[in-house]
Amino acid sequence: MELNDYQRQLSEQDIQQDNHRDFVGGLWDEVGEWQSRFMIEHGGLKPEMRLLDLGCGCFRGGIHFIRYLRSGNYYGMDINASLLHAGMEVELPRAGLSHSVDWDHVLVHGQFDASGFGVQFDRILAVSVWTHLPLNHILLCFYQMAKVLMRGGIFFTTIFEVPAIDDFWSTQAQGMGIQSFCYQDPYHYPVKVIEQLINLYNLPFQLTRMGTCEHPRKQVVLALTRI
Numbered sequence: 293m294e295l296n297d298y299q300r301q302l303s304e305q306d307i308q309q310d311n312h313r314d315f316v317g318g319l320w321d322e323v324g325e326w327q328s329r330f331m332i333e334h335g336g337l338k339p340e341m342r343l344l345d346l347g348c349g350c351f352r353g354g355i356h357f358i359r360y361l362r363s364g365n366y367y368g369m370d371i372n373a374s375l376l377h378a379g380m381e382v383e384l385p386r387a388g389l390s391h392s393v394d395w396d397h398v399l400v401h402g403q404f405d406a407s408g409f410g411v412q413f414d415r416i417l418a419v420s421v422w423t424h425l426p427l428n429h430i431l432l433c434f435y436q437m438a439k440v441l442m443r444g445g446i447f448f449t450t451i452f453e454v455p456a457i458d459d460f461w462s463t464q465a466q467g468m469g470i471q472s473f474c475y476q477d478p479y480h481y482p483v484k485v486i487e488q489l490i491n492l493y494n495l496p497f498q499l500t501r502m503g504t505c506e507h508p509r510k511q512v513v514l515a516l517t518r519i
């Protein structure tokens with residue numbers, strides 16, 4: 293069983309037809325604007341901070357952050373090279389942001405290792421990334437983010453939430469026609485499971501459940517403060 297569909301590379305033709313926007317979930321303007329609004333109003337993001345956009349895709353949120361942050365403070369990482377290519381070559385020029393991100397600020401990587409940037413980040417954001425990941429990948433993600441997030445810095449991530457898991461095989465309606473699962477993409481988790489993971493592995497994070505914060509797809513935001 294495939295973890296998710298993000299190993300698949302889009303063709304040049306796909307990108308010319310803007311299929312990359314649907315590949316990252318559509319709602320291009322809504323979810324993009326929501327990300328920057330959320331980070332500025334609730335996430336304490338300031339222009340002088342350094343942000344890692346983890347699983348940045350083709351910059352649905354990125355274009356807003358790149359405009360807002362001081363030049364050079366945006367960093368993106370994603371497993372899918374074709375999405376990063378669409379972001380750099382199509383979405384940045386379209387947003388009037390050509391050449392505003394250097395290629396050494398974006399990284400194709402699937403195991404969450406951002407240490408190559410040589411930066412301690414103030415904020416990390418992963419929107420609609422954990423929703424595509426099984427639990428052991430989330431554990432790996434915690435370990436890797438702990439290395440690059442400064443003490444007191446905050447890692448915001450979104451999940452599809454379920455109150456509890458009584459039946460491994462049951463699905464959960466998440467609205468807008470989306471069903472989530474324990475065993476396949478899109479994944480859902482009780483917040484308690486994430487909390488217990490932190491405790492069980494002694495991870496240096498303090499978790500706050502922030503609720504849906506008006507996320508257009510009703511994903512729940514978790515704030516993970518590096519301690």
Ligand SMILES: C[S@@+](CC[C@H](N)C(=O)[O-])C[C@H]1O[C@@H](n2cnc3c(N)ncnc32)[C@H](O)[C@@H]1O
Pocket residue numbers: 298315316317323346347348349350351352353369370371372375401402403404418419420421424
């Ligand atoms: C639903 S898209 C969201 C993209 C972006 N955060 C946004 O809001 O537009 C999920 C993204 O997670 C990326 N992704 C999936 N697994 C990943 C991994 N192991 N490491 C880095 N990125 C990953 C995908 O390639 C894709 O770009």
